[in-house]
Amino acid sequence: MKELEKRGVATVALVSDDFIDDHRRTAESFGIPGLPCARLAAPLVSQTPDQVRDLIDGAIDAVLEALTTVPAADGDSSAVRLRTDPSFTFEGTDWLEALQEMNERMLEWQYSDGLPLVPATRALVDKMLAGTPRAPDDVVGLLEPGLGVATVEKIAINSVMAGCQPAHLPIVLAAIECMADPEMDLREKAISTGPAAPMIMVNGPARQRAGLNTGICMLGPGAPSRANTAIGRALRLCMMNIGHTYPAVSDMDTIGSPNKYSMCLAENEERSPWTPYHVQRGIETGRSSVTVGFVYGLVDVTDYHSLDPETAIRKFATAAKYLCVTSTAYWLVGHRSNPQYGNQEQEHHYLLLAPQHARVFADAGWTQADISAALFREARLPFGFASKRLEESAIRTAHPELDWLWDSPDALIPVLEDPGCFDVIVAGSPGSNRSSFAWGMGGPVTKEIRWD
Numbered sequence: 001m002k003e004l005e006k007r008g009v010a011t012v013a014l015v016s017d018d019f020i021d022d023h024r025r026t027a028e029s030f031g032i033p034g035l036p037c038a039r040l041a042a043p044l045v046s047q048t049p050d051q052v053r054d055l056i057d058g059a060i061d062a063v064l065e066a067l068t069t070v071p072a073a074d075g076d077s078s079a080v081r082l083r084t085d086p087s088f089t090f091e092g093t094d095w096l097e098a099l100q101e102m103n104e105r106m107l108e109w110q111y112s113d114g115l116p117l118v119p120a121t122r123a124l125v126d127k128m129l130a131g132t133p134r135a136p137d138d139v140v141g142l143l144e145p146g147l148g149v150a151t152v153e154k155i156a157i158n159s160v161m162a163g164c165q166p167a168h169l170p171i172v173l174a175a176i177e178c179m180a181d182p183e184m185d186l187r188e189k190a191i192s193t194g195p196a197a198p199m200i201m202v203n204g205p206a207r208q209r210a211g212l213n214t215g216i217c218m219l220g221p222g223a224p225s226r227a228n229t230a231i232g233r234a235l236r237l238c239m240m241n242i243g244h245t246y247p248a249v250s251d252m253d254t255i256g257s258p259n260k261y262s263m264c265l266a267e268n269e270e271r272s273p274w275t276p277y278h279v280q281r282g283i284e285t286g287r288s289s290v291t292v293g294f295v296y297g298l299v300d301v302t303d304y305h306s307l308d309p310e311t312a313i314r315k316f317a318t319a320a321k322y323l324c325v326t327s328t329a330y331w332l333v334g335h336r337s338n339p340q341y342g343n344q345e346q347e348h349h350y351l352l353l354a355p356q357h358a359r360v361f362a363d364a365g366w367t368q369a370d371i372s373a374a375l376f377r378e379a380r381l382p383f384g385f386a387s388k389r390l391e392e393s394a395i396r397t398a399h400p401e402l403d404w405l406w407d408s409p410d411a412l413i414p415v416l417e418d419p420g421c422f423d424v425i426v427a428g429s430p431g432s433n434r435s436s437f438a439w440g441m442g443g444p445v446t447k448e449i450r451w452d
Helices: 002-006 017-029 049-068 095-108 122-129 152-162 166-180 186-190 223-241 309-320 355-363 368-378 383-389 392-398 400-407
Strands: 013-016 037-040 139-143 148-151 197-203 264-266 289-302 336-338 343-345 349-353 380-382 412-414 422-426 434-448
Touching (some): 017 037, 037 049, 122 152, 148 152, 152 166, 166 197, 166 289, 166 434, 186 434, 197 223, 309 355, 309 368, 309 434, 380 383, 383 412
Parallel strands (some): 013 037, 197 264
Antiparallel strands (some): 139 148, 197 289, 289 434, 349 434
């Protein structure tokens, strides 16, 4: 719509009631406030042809009015009031009352994730900035969907509010670099109606330097995972307050997910029999890095009995064969892509492998690549079943060489495109045979942590 309007072509969006604020916020982000829309009583998805016709017929008058009426210069304001004050003052009879007033106002302005925030005073922000040699006004990147300018100081402010320490800031900065990388295609992930959340994976000496938990309850809750929780929370606050990923305004997640509050893990390299995850992704041994990958959710992978890898991998592969997650067999309709940058993303899944499970594979001579290849081999579904969730025309367009499959619906196809789409990270307690499997959305991005 933006590009057509720039060329003098009038446009009107068909928007169901629940997405009105999303439409307005997006238009404002693209510099075209007041972009017209016609309200629909319900979304067009999951409707019968007759219901679709009724919805469109009911919107025709609104479409005609929008096409023939000049919108007001200031347009419709969105549900979020973006404030330009350089600082805020909150008062009360004592500091606790002032703190409560701050948190209430932050909730009202939608600058809070819903949990109590630490006041980002000038002194605390300066202390946080001491955790990096980078200048406060150094631009780390642009965060979609609001195209917010992520400076070091803005990231530091949100890190203070999340409860981070100065040693955490370089990790948060690297995570923001991952998010701002065009390969991340952040806009699609941030505004999705699904529950995808960024999962931060930290490798190298930064784990100890920041006090990250690599073992029991590494994803929280509790004191052992304080650093993990604060770093993950800082990323979410940056997504909201810099990238304008506001719930029910631009983040249109149907139900939501507790994973969106915070999700930060550190690979248990000391208990891993293999090369660390970040070295596989091109980072030099002994260096530190952050990898961010969006995931729809985690599932428990329990196996106390398998002593041979082939049996274990067949069990683990059952988690990968979950059809109702969007990334399953998505390769049949092509890659996720960002036309602006021309990048093509493969879907990735993540096996967070407990050290005890890793030992079963390593003792048999298996590497992470062997596990990925075995998951690719075992995680398959009948084409006729998997294709029912996807558009037939899209499959035929993306993969004309697979047309023979329409006559062979029982043929097994892999849930992901190739073995490299299964990432293996050693994580968690060495005293249990419980791993986790995470279904991804798109692929991960890795950045080296800059300490100096």
